[in-house]
Amino acid sequence: MMRGIATIGALISVVLFPWPLSVALAVCAAVYEPLVPLAVGILFDVFYFTPQGTTLPFFTIAGAVGTGVALFVHSRLRTGTL
């Protein structure tokens, strides 16, 4: 249940809230779902990226990096002794 709320909340915040808050929610959601930062990053670029104004889709790249970090941390926690 918590996973669903975190995921949907992060996605909805892209349209409803200022982007720093959405980023914070995506980071929080990554604790439960590592793919959420990538999904949120892509969603940001789907809505707001303007290829005529900016050359790189920064939020997709940042989301991919966030997801990479989250997956790494998850894998370490899974195989850890704690």
Place this chain on the structure above:
Amino acid sequence: MKKTSLAKRNALISATNLSWGSAALLGVILLLVLRVSLPDIFWTLTAPAFRASDAVAAANHSFFTNFSDAKSLAEKNEILVRENASLAFENTILHKKISSLSALLGSSEKQVAQAPSIIAHVIARPPMSPYDSLVVAQGAHAGVTPGMEAFGAGGVPLGVVASVTSNTARIVLFSSSGVSTTGWVGKNNTAIVLNGAGAGVLTASLPRSADIVVGDTVFVPGPGLIPVGVVSRVDGDPSSPVVVLRILPTQNLFSVTDVLLRSTGSALFTSILTATTTRP
């Protein structure tokens, strides 16, 4: 025979295997495909969400601004502050115009015909939009074309229309990172190149000898000289001959509700127009 759901019968569509994150990613990729292949349908479908977001933001604003009687006072005060700012900018434009015309003694003032304007409601703005861009609810159906300039209250130029769909348009602001605009600064109208620094801020480099101080107004070409910002900080090593100006926009981009779109004919935003792709 007992009926089972599709998810239970199909090994590929298993609710237990599909996590919330995977489902979100799948949904977002579908949206991306829709946005790239059918931009008109995409914006038609998503516009209500943006309008709802706008309404929520407005409701929150009035809730947090004040309560009961004080609320109406705060709203009135806000309107007056906005009107005052618009009048101040119009006054600055007129002052500049008078001084320019006075300098051109003997020459007759040419009447510039006003191009038709389109009023567009802003449905997404910074900080929701992280790229310093605006999404407005007017598109090709209303006559919006790429390259039109967007003006805020008091005729302050904000940016240029970068892409248009049938019912929406996206405006790249002058403060968008990587965007360059020509302009002037100070009492002597020193020519500068304004570089977007993101979050509504502009920067410009010029020689220390230009003697620009905090509070100097920055202008861009339009019908006359149009103020776009004020120098808020002058950075630079005392030993360096060059200083960097930090310029704050005259219009608060975070509270822009409507813009005026107009073809001015001036190539304010050449970097955008040359970089225009066929993508929506």
